[in-house]
Amino acid sequence: MSDNIRVGLIGYGYASKTFHAPLIAGTPGLELAVISSSDETKVKADWPTVTVVSEPKHLFNDPNIDLIVIPTPNDTHFPLAKAALEAGKHVVVDKPFTVTLSQARELDALAKSLGRVLSVFHNRRWDSDFLTLKGLLAEGVLGEVAYFESHFDRFRPQVRDRWREQGGPGSGIWYDLAPHLLDQAITLFGLPVSMTVDLAQLRPGAQSTDYFHAILSYPQRRVILHGTMLAAAESARYIVHGSRGSYVKYGLDPQEERLKNGERLPQEDWGYDMRDGVLTRVEGEERVEETLLTVPGNYPAYYAAIRDALNGDGENPVPASQAIQVMELIELGIESAKHRATCALHEKWMVQFAPSILLLRGDFFSQCAFFLSAEESHFQTINLCLADLLAG
Known part of the structure; x- marks a missing residue:
């Protein structure tokens, strides 16, 4: 070419x-x-x-x-x-x-x-705060990450007449904002073992999802992804705790705002984030808190x-194979929210378990386990071992 x-x-x-x-x-x-x-x-x-x-x-x-x-x-x-x-x-x-x-x-x-x-x-793989965090993890500054929390919160109490907020396929913030957070989590930690997701329509007149809360479970790590359209107070963009320290960052990467204002590229100061993060490191018995400069973002x-x-x-x-992983979690999250269940990823099967039903679905490439109690009206999540099920 x-x-x-x-x-x-x-x-x-x-x-x-x-x-x-x-x-x-x-x-x-x-x-x-x-x-x-x-x-x-x-x-x-x-x-x-x-x-x-x-x-x-x-x-x-x-x-x-x-x-x-x-x-x-x-x-x-x-x-x-x-x-x-x-x-x-x-x-x-x-x-x-x-x-x-x-x-x-x-x-x-x-x-x-x-x-x-x-x-x-x-594009948010090239956010300023994400590049900063990615560098911290690559250098082992935080040690083994045990807890990772990522927010994409906005305050838009009025439902707007736009396709993203209508009730059609692919609408709502689970499809609009969550893909950013899911992609970042996969980039940092790979696919989770399981996920538990709550999706809701909280604003009066809402026709599509305007709230999500997702818990991605790893063997020794929990990842919390949260988005809402009803957050007037500022939320932390990232809260990360590891075996050697913590990182907390407020504010949103400035590149979208600058592009929205009509700025053209290239520019020497492109991507600079004026809001720094806070790094807390453990040194012996002491905790040392310091301001951490944010790496410039780089959408270009x-x-x-x-x-x-x-x-x-x-x-x-960003090859299609990586975006497919995001789509896998989007669909799995919808199943989790629908059944109020914890859904576990597996290479070949999704398992749905009820008192008298065992359904194997090979097209979903995951395993979703839920139990409907005969005594209670709500779903209770249980742990299922696919190997034991198939062996038994």
Whole structure:
């Protein structure tokens, strides 16, 4: 592929305008060539030299487009990505990858069969605070992490008339905000042994999930992921406790706000987070508390890596196989919330256990155990050993 990779962008809503268009345009070697939008005036106000077409099909049929980026409503990710791949294009899909796990697996298989790069925009791997935390763990500063808490809380008490807050497939913050936190947890710790999730609609008039609380269980670690639209007071972004110390960070990475304000790349001070974290280290019998400078965030690194991957000079920064793991936890979390159960991941089976029913489902690639007590009206979680069940 030539040094000049021509990019087609589908849609010009919030994600395209705020993230993808400026990041693509600011990446050397990428050309923001064509945008599919019904509002040409809106696009031209920001990008006067970019070609605007009315339908995504024009991007699929354009032989000069190398890469198609899909930051559209979640339930359109699968059909648009499939059509783009079948047209021979490389594809970037915004998170969440798809609405269902089966869709994600189908796209991954299709991309591999066609030899196309398929990547998912999990941009918060390049948040300032996450890069700082990732460095602390890599250096062993906190020792073995026993407790990890991550929040994505907002205060939006009024339900807005937007697709993300309507009741359709892939709506609500379990699909909007939780993928960020799930992806970060998997990046740091891998897949959990089990998870317990509570999903709710707490605001008057809410049509989709506006609250989630997830507990990811590891052999000697608990990961808490929390999101709500009703948090007026500031919550800590991260609370992390390990065998050698703790790290607490408030505030949110500033890159989205700067992009939303229309700032263009590159900039020398890009990604600097003015809010530092607090590191508490144990030295002998003493606890030493210090302010820890936050590493600059780096959203531009994603599209730079995409460019390198397409040119054969690097790896896909977020391959579909990694996004599939996020989708696995999204679906498992929905099952957990639905049954008020603790669901355990397993390579081949999901087990649902009730007094007279044992159901094995090989399509879910997980094991979900719950027990309905004959004496009580609520579900009680129990531990099941799949090996013992199959052996018995």
